[in-house]
Amino acid sequence: MKRSEINQCIRKFESRLKAHRFELPPFLSFTPEAWQEKGHEYDEIRDNALGWDITDYGEGHFATKGLYLITLRNGNVHNDKYTKTYAEKIMMLDEGQLSPNHFHWNKMEDIINRGGGNLAFRLWNADKDEKVDRQTPVKVFSDGRTYTVEAGAEIILEPGQSLTLYPYYYHEFYVQPGTGYAIIGEVSMCNDDNTDNCFEDAQGRFPAIEEDEPAYRLLCNEYPPAKD
Numbered sequence: 001m002k003r004s005e006i007n008q009c010i011r012k013f014e015s016r017l018k019a020h021r022f023e024l025p026p027f028l029s030f031t032p033e034a035w036q037e038k039g040h041e042y043d044e045i046r047d048n049a050l051g052w053d054i055t056d057y058g059e060g061h062f063a064t065k066g067l068y069l070i071t072l073r074n075g076n077v078h079n080d081k082y083t084k085t086y087a088e089k090i091m092m093l094d095e096g097q098l099s100p101n102h103f104h105w106n107k108m109e110d111i112i113n114r115g116g117g118n119l120a121f122r123l124w125n126a127d128k129d130e131k132v133d134r135q136t137p138v139k140v141f142s143d144g145r146t147y148t149v150e151a152g153a154e155i156i157l158e159p160g161q162s163l164t165l166y167p168y169y170y171h172e173f174y175v176q177p178g179t180g181y182a183i184i185g186e187v188s189m190c191n192d193d194n195t196d197n198c199f200e201d202a203q204g205r206f207p208a209i210e211e212d213e214p215a216y217r218l219l220c221n222e223y224p225p226a227k228d
Contacts, residue, residue: 001056001207007216009054013068013092020115020183022090028052028070032215040226048074048082049193051220057100058204067099068092071220075190077106087191090114091184093175101132101172101200104165109188112162117179119157123149124170132170132200141166170200 017024027045030038045051053069056062069091075084093099095117103126113119123140127133137148140155141164149155156176157163162185165171175182193205206221215222 001054001060001062002210002212003215004213005062006054006207006209006219007213009062009068010052010217013070016092016116016181016183017090022114022183024070025072028217030217032218035218036224037227039228043226044082046223046226047079048076049220050074051223052217053220054207055205056207058207060207062097062207063094064096064098065100066097071191077190077192085190087186087188089186089188089191091186092116092181093119093173093184094181095175095177095179098174099172100203101170102203103130103168103170103198104196105167105198106196107189107191108167109165109186110162111157111165111173112185112187113157113159114183114185115159116175116182118159118176119173119182119184120176121155121157121163121171121173122152123155123163123165124151126168126170126198130168130198138169 027042028051048071050071050073053071054062054066055069056066059065069089072088072090073084074087076082101122101124123138125133125136125138134151137150140147140149142157143162155163206219
């Protein structure tokens, strides 16, 4: 992705969150220049990859396979310094975008439609070889209701509705056509995107960036070292 595209995505995300009256913590407004002056008091943000995250899954087709994310809070399963056992993200999908099929080995999460259009999910169980089981019905947990659907059946979440996703639940999601963008919340166990994502098809994580203009905000993997 070009840096100009990433900057545009972040500005769009900021604007839509503001329209939904979703307030962000102060560090998300730090400029790249401000980050150069920040000391070790912000190590939790650096070490736990909090902040802006625009992903095209390494494929360069953000308009069709991509996701806007902000990690607001998180622990760290690799560093005992951080003892939070939970995480929170706010995300956004444009109509036409897909978050591709994957499961987590360890993380349980609730995905919540926080507003905008309808969110569509397809779920599958993982089989004993961790492949997609396209035959076995899937148990669905949604806002206190438990029911069963056929593997891969479309599940629609209107604003305010949510799904609980257990480990080894394959899931992909997108905006129901004709309903616009969706603002999406995630409340989960401690999140580790580096070691706890199993995609049906191998995916990248962060975009390759073409630096065609200065960064508006740094992504969560771009922070400079703490100033001593």
